[in-house]
Structures are given as structure tokens and as C-alpha cells.
Amino acid sequence: MTFALKELLYKMADDQLILGHRNSEWTGMGPLLEEDIAFSSMAQDKVGQSLALYTLLHKLGESDPDTMAFTRNANQFHNCILVELPNQEYDFSLIRHFLFDTAEALRFEALTHSSYEPLAQLAQKIRGELRYHTLHANTWIKQLGTATPESISRLQHSLELALPYALGIFEPSPYEAELMAAGIFEGEQALQDKWLVRIESICRQTSLVLPDLKVVTPVLGGRTGKHSEHLQPLLDEMSEVFRIDPGAEW
Amino acid sequence: MAYSREEIFKILEEVKDPEIPVLSLVDLGVITEVTIEDSNVLVKMTPTFVGCPAMDYMRQEVENALMLQGLTPRVEITFEKPWSSELISEKGKAALKKYGLAPPPSNKIFTDLEILETAICPRCNGTHTELKSPFGPTLCRSLYYCHSCQEAFEQFKPL
Incomplete structure (x- = not known):
């Protein structure tokens, strides 16, 4: 059971850390000041949430959070590929934020009922914070998804680009049945079903057309350490200062 | 001599x-939570936001304040009783307003984030206000604009 639980915690922690890092790349670069602040704040939330999840893993016998965050190679990370993709233009970052955070908010909502009490307590906390992230995403998707032909076509293009990777969020773990039987987590399929309902309901309020998921081939592999060429450079940059002096006191 | 729970809270008020x-x-x-055994004091703390960067600093300050009184503190950070803005005391809310930060609206009426669309201006008490961004200079604040006194202000986020 511990393997199943650890696998779940690792993928969630790694998702939060890597997307947190990508969000932080908008600091000083946002298209307007409020968006600069928003992506920076969400970065801070997500990195903080990853720390709390790594701390749970540490209590289960894994290394300390800094060692886990800064010394693993790309093939040891369990994040989905969606979160490691470069930010590209703002429209892509926004679509990714919408697709990922909707799933993440639902994941933590489900985990508030987890039989693993420390995770249920943390989920209760994080769930409230993520409401601000989904509020932010939904507001902008609704606004820019109905604004001008350019904003709509940019978002539509990014939506089609991101969707196969977004389906990779729900790549099943080898422990699905075990997690469900133990009441730890409801499973990736149940999560994806709920996610689709939410995504559809927001898209319907815009001029965006959600492609039929039956014809979209999911990009998988992230959960088992098979990543795109973009993850290792991100990790190299993220851990650069740490590696100069791993024993430094901050 | 042993301190009472009230006395420990009095120290932590500082x-x-x-x-x-x-x-x-x-x-x-x-x-x-505060548990006292002779001069040993266990203080349980929980962050406002999981990613709050001030947590370590606050833990240190709590330890210092108790050590100054000759106590042996131990601070534990836990999510057993997660923080919500409902836990800010009435005195705390008044202090926030005086400081120029709109206090968070009560959770009891906070069932949907639509509540965020308007806030009461801490300067002029105007209600003709507009949410500019749910994210502000720290994780726990949002940005607003007051159309009555035409000033920007921040609100402590309801959570």
C-alpha cells in the first residue's frame, strides 16, 4: 500500500513543483501587471503545496524535500508532460493553467475524503487555495474566449495543442485498484470524467470548440519518468543555486 | 512556576x-493549540496559505518570545486544524481595517467566489468597489479599486 500512496504523492508533488516553476517564469514578463502578480502568486502557492506533499513523503521514509526537489534527474520525476512544456505565448500558458488547475482542484476535492488522514487534512486546505486559481483561469478563458477573433483563434489553437498532453494528467497508475479499494483516492478515470464536465461547461460559455476527446490521442509517459526534452533543462535551471552549495543554510 | 494557557496566549499576543x-x-x-507541562510548552501552528513564506520566521518568533520568559518551547506546524479566514478574531478584523486592509467577509456568506466581486472599502466604507485581481502583494491579499474614493485597496482573502 505504501508504494501506491507514494506514487500518488510523488506525481502530485512533482506536478505542483514543475508547474510552479513554469508559472514563476512569468514573473517580470506578464502581459500586464495583474497577470504578472497572478502567475507569480500561483507559482508561490504551487511550490508551497509541493513542499507540503514532499513533507508527507518524507514522513513515509523518503528523502528530505530539498533533496527530492533538487537532486533527481528528469527520469525520476513523475509529473505529467503538460506541466513541463515551455510557457510559450500567454495564450498557451493560460490554456494549460485552465486545463491543469481544473483537474488539480477536483483531485484535491476528492482527496478531502481520503482514508489517508494526513493527505485528507492537507487536501482540505489546498482545495480552498485552488479555488482562487480556477477562478482566475475561468475568468480569463471566458473573457478572452469571447473577445476578438484573434484572442479566440489563439486560445483555440492552444487548446488543440494542449489537449493531448492534458489527457496525460490522467495516465493511470499501476496501483489504481489498490488506491480505490483502500479508499485513498477515487482513481484517474473518475477524475477525468468530472474534469471533462467542468471543462465543457466553461468552453460552452465561450466561442471555443472543445475537440471530441475520442479522436485525441493522449500523450502519456510522464508518470513513469518518460519526459519531453524540456524537463531536464528546467531542472538544471531550477537546481542551479542549490547545486553550488547543497549544504548551505538559508 | 508553571504558566497557564491564558498566560501563554498573552505572551503570544506580542x-x-x-x-x-x-x-x-x-x-x-x-x-x-497550546499544551503546557512545567516549563515545556508545545505550540501547534498552521499556515494561512500552504506556501506562506513567513511560516519559518513566525515559528522562530514564537520560540523567541517563549524563551525570553524562560520557557522551553517546541513549535509544530500541522494541518490538523486547517486555517480559514473565519479564525481571524473580531479584534484582528478591526486591526486589519485600521491598517487599511479590508477584513475578509465571513465564511458563512462565502459560499461562492462571487462574493469576491465586491468588498467594502476600508477607507471610506464605500461598497461601489471592483475586484482588480484575486492575487495581490502577498498570498493572502486581493487587489480592489474603490469607485467612491477612487483609491486602490487590498482585501485579506476569505478562505
Whole structure:
């Protein structure tokens, strides 16, 4: 059971850390000041949430959070590929934020009922914070998804680009049945079903057309350490200062 | 001599939120439990936001305040009783307003984030206000604009 639980915690922690890092790349670069602040704040939330999840893993016998965050190679990370993709233009970052955070908010909502009490307590906390992230995403998707032909076509293009990777969020773990039987987590399929309902309901309020998921081939592999060429450079940059002096006191 | 729970809280009243120096950690609601055994004091704290960067600093300040009284503190950070803005005391809310930060609206009426669309201006008490961004200069604040007094202001986020 511990393997199943650890696998779940690792993928969630790694998702939060890597997307947190990508969000932080908008600091000083946002298209307007409020968006600069928003992506920076969400970065801070997500990195903080990853720390709390790594701390749970540490209590289960894994290394300390800094060692886990800064010394693993790309093939040891369990994040989905969606979160490691470069930010590209703002429209892509926004679509990714919408697709990922909707799933993440639902994941933590489900985990508030987890039989693993420390995770249920943390989920209760994080769930409230993520409401601000989904509020932010939904507001902008609704606004820019109905604004001008350019904003709509940019978002539509990014939506089609991101969707196969977004389906990779729900790549099943080898422990699905075990997690469900133990009441730890409801499973990736149940999560994806709920996610689709939410995504559809927001898209319907815009001029965006959600492609039929039956014809979209999911990009998988992230959960088992098979990543795109973009993850290792991100990790190299993220851990650069740490590696100069791993024993430094901050 | 052994301190009572009330006396420990009195000491902790002096420890302020480093980002909002008018608000004590007790009024902020982040001190969730105090257990005393002779001169040993166990303080349980919980962050306002999981990613709050001031947590380590606040833990240190709590330890310092108790050590100054000759006590042996141990601070534990836990999510057993997660923080919500409902835990800010009435005294704390008044201090926030005086400081120029709109206090969070009560959770009881906070069922949907639509509540965020308007806030009461802490300067002129105007209600003709507009949410500019749910994210502000710290994780726990949002940005607003007041159309009555034409000033920007911040609100402590309801959570």
C-alpha cells in the first residue's frame, strides 16, 4: 500500500513543483501587471503545496524535500508532460493553467475524503487555495474566449495543442485498484470524467470548440519518468543555486 | 512556576504577523493549540496559505518570545486544524481595517467566489468597489479599486 500512496504523492508533488516553476517564469514578463502578480502568486502557492506533499513523503521514509526537489534527474520525476512544456505565448500558458488547475482542484476535492488522514487534512486546505486559481483561469478563458477573433483563434489553437498532453494528467497508475479499494483516492478515470464536465461547461460559455476527446490521442509517459526534452533543462535551471552549495543554510 | 494557557496566549499576543505588523498571530488564528507541562510548552501552528513564506520566521518568533520568559518551547506546524479566514478574531478584523486592509467577509456568506466581486472599502466604507485581481502583494491579499474614493485597496482573502 505504501508504494501506491507514494506514487500518488510523488506525481502530485512533482506536478505542483514543475508547474510552479513554469508559472514563476512569468514573473517580470506578464502581459500586464495583474497577470504578472497572478502567475507569480500561483507559482508561490504551487511550490508551497509541493513542499507540503514532499513533507508527507518524507514522513513515509523518503528523502528530505530539498533533496527530492533538487537532486533527481528528469527520469525520476513523475509529473505529467503538460506541466513541463515551455510557457510559450500567454495564450498557451493560460490554456494549460485552465486545463491543469481544473483537474488539480477536483483531485484535491476528492482527496478531502481520503482514508489517508494526513493527505485528507492537507487536501482540505489546498482545495480552498485552488479555488482562487480556477477562478482566475475561468475568468480569463471566458473573457478572452469571447473577445476578438484573434484572442479566440489563439486560445483555440492552444487548446488543440494542449489537449493531448492534458489527457496525460490522467495516465493511470499501476496501483489504481489498490488506491480505490483502500479508499485513498477515487482513481484517474473518475477524475477525468468530472474534469471533462467542468471543462465543457466553461468552453460552452465561450466561442471555443472543445475537440471530441475520442479522436485525441493522449500523450502519456510522464508518470513513469518518460519526459519531453524540456524537463531536464528546467531542472538544471531550477537546481542551479542549490547545486553550488547543497549544504548551505538559508 | 508553571504558566497557564491564558498566560501563554498573552505572551503570544506580542508576536505579530511579519507582513501585517498590527495583527498578532493569536488574532490571525494560526496558533491552534497550546499544551503546557512545567516549563515545556508545545505550540501547534498552521499556515494561512500552504506556501506562506513567513511560516519559518513566525515559528522562530514564537520560540523567541517563549524563551525570553524562560520557557522551553517546541513549535509544530500541522494541518490538523486547517486555517480559514473565519479564525481571524473580531479584534484582528478591526486591526486589519485600521491598517487599511479590508477584513475578509465571513465564511458563512462565502459560499461562492462571487462574493469576491465586491468588498467594502476600508477607507471610506464605500461598497461601489471592483475586484482588480484575486492575487495581490502577498498570498493572502486581493487587489480592489474603490469607485467612491477612487483609491486602490487590498482585501485579506476569505478562505
